Amino acid sequence: MRSDQDGWIVGNQVVTGDIYRTVMLHWNGSALTVTAIPHPEGRNGFAALEAASHRTATDARAVGVRAGVNAVQETETLRWNGDRASALLIYSLPT
Numbered sequence: 001m002r003s004d005q006d007g008w009i010v011g012n013q014v015v016t017g018d019i020y021r022t023v024m025l026h027w028n029g030s031a032l033t034v035t036a037i038p039h040p041e042g043r044n045g046f047a048a049l050e051a052a053s054h055r056t057a058t059d060a061r062a063v064g065v066r067a068g069v070n071a072v073q074e075t076e077t078l079r080w081n082g083d084r085a086s087a088l089l090i091y092s093l094p095t
Contacts, residue, residue: 004029005028005029006027006028006029006054006057007026007027008024008025008026008027008052008054008060008062008080009024009025009027009032009052010022010023010024010025010049010050010051010052010062010064011023011048011049011050012046012047012048012049012064018045018046019045020045020046020047020048021039021047022037022039022047022048022049022062022064022066022076022078023037023049024037024049024052024062024078024080024085026080035080035085036084036085037078037085038078038085038086038087045066045067046065046066046067047064047065047066047067047076048064048065048066049062049063049064049076049078050063050064050065051063051064054080057082058080058081058082058083059079059080059081059082060079060080061077061078061079061080061088062077062078062080062085063075063076063077063078064076068090068092072092073092074090074091074092075089075090075091076089076090077089077090
């Protein structure tokens, strides 16, 4: 939490069975809101955001992992710019 009026919560949610999606929630001091984040097409399986950091109300970042193409694990970095979240970096981990 940057203050009692501004904070982020990240993690994952079960969509169905063993399919998980990443989630980002923003606390504005009185309510939590779900933040729309990009979900790559055709990628089912595990995905979780594991940490969040923010310097200002318009600069928050979250990092995590997800199942990539052919189930290769990828790291994922998202950035919130005050208006929307976008993917900054996707990196496939070596096997």
